Amino acid sequence: xxxxxxxxxxxxxxxxxxxxxxxxxxxxxxxxxxxxxxxxxxxxxxxxxxxxxxxxxxxxxxxxxxxxxxxxxxxxxxxxxxxxxxxxxxxxxxxxxxxxxxxxxxxxxxxxxxxxxxxxxxxxxxxxxxxxxxxxxxxxxxxxxxxxxxxxxxxxxxxxxxxxxxxxxxxxxxxxxxxxxxxxxxxxxxxxxxxxxxxxxxxxxxxxxxxxxxxxxxxxxxxxxxxxxxxxxxxxxxxxxxxxxxxxxxxxxxxxxxxxxxxxxxxxxxxxxxxxxxxxxxxxxxxxxxxxxxxxxxxxxxxxxxxxxx
Numbered sequence: 001x002x003x004x005x006x007x008x009x010x011x012x013x014x015x016x017x018x019x020x021x022x023x024x025x026x027x028x029x030x031x032x033x034x035x036x037x038x039x040x041x042x043x044x045x046x047x048x049x050x051x052x053x054x055x056x057x058x059x060x061x062x063x064x065x066x067x068x069x070x071x072x073x074x075x076x077x078x079x080x081x082x083x084x085x086x087x088x089x090x091x092x093x094x095x096x097x098x099x100x101x102x103x104x105x106x107x108x109x110x111x112x113x114x115x116x117x118x119x120x121x122x123x124x125x126x127x128x129x130x131x132x133x134x135x136x137x138x139x140x141x142x143x144x145x146x147x148x149x150x151x152x153x154x155x156x157x158x159x160x161x162x163x164x165x166x167x168x169x170x171x172x173x174x175x176x177x178x179x180x181x182x183x184x185x186x187x188x189x190x191x192x193x194x195x196x197x198x199x200x201x202x203x204x205x206x207x208x209x210x211x212x213x214x215x216x217x218x219x220x221x222x223x224x225x226x227x228x229x230x231x232x233x234x235x236x237x238x239x240x241x242x243x244x245x246x247x248x249x250x251x252x253x254x255x256x257x258x259x260x261x262x263x264x265x266x267x268x269x270x271x272x273x274x275x276x277x278x279x280x281x282x283x284x285x286x287x288x289x290x291x292x293x294x295x296x297x298x299x300x301x302x303x304x305x306x307x308x309x310x
């Protein structure tokens with residue numbers, strides 16, 4: 001039995017290396033590589049808004065600006081209550097009304113935002129969500145990895161109402177829509193997982209950062225475990241991953257994550273296809289938790305599809 005498992009691992013590894021070699025040598029001819037999380041055009045961007053269920057949600061929008069700092073200003077306006085910027089129905093802005101962006105600057109991938117004092121008028125319920133929405137919206141822009149927030153020239157080192165401490169340099173590691181399932185404050189793991197949600201006919205994705213004591217479990221295992229959970233049936237979040245899906249093995253190498261599943265992940269066994277909503281949720285979750293550029297899906301050691309998530 002052990003010999004058989006070892007042989008399978010060797011076959012998968014060899015196949016994986018062959019794929020990487022082909023992609024490297026013939027990048028424009030490889031028609032198996034797809035991307036289901038790319039922006040549709042240069043004007044389309046992702047921002048994070050408050051949805052009907054009080055989650056900070058990933059929403060596509062059109063930006064008219066092309067310069068990065070002009071895009072920053074445009075997004076801040078989209079996030080500010082009572083601004084004249086239109087947002088999609090079913091979502092709400094979160095920065096307090098009358099807040100002005102006094103100044104913004106970008107250097108070495110660090111964005112500095114200086115707001116007027118009205119920024120502090122955010123209510124207790126939304127103060128952490130507001131920071132999450134700003135950080136996730138800003139770091140979705142190319143060239144921005146970190147954000148520092150100032151109010152009237154003074155760095156914001158704690159939340160306005162709860163006084164919860166904030167790092168002076170923020171990135172996506174702060175998490176979003178955080179859920180805690182811990183029995184100790186030590187040895188915690190943050191894993192951000194994207195779920196599908198819906199407002200009328202519009203589908204969108206909601207990231208949830210799960211904070212657990214599963215520090216001895218690889219994050220891809222947590223992602224798959226959570227996405228196939230029946231517990232999501234009692235919420236407004238949707239997952240299309242069959243709960244009989246099993247992640248048989250995985251391997252990370254050369255900016256690529258290789259995933260080997262059983263046949264339960266397939267939408268159509270005869271056609272060997274995986275539902276796009278499934279790969280989209282998994283790919284977004286991987287992009288949030290791993291520094292990889294490609295994801296290769298196997299079913300019982302057979303390649304099904306390859307995605308670029310760069």
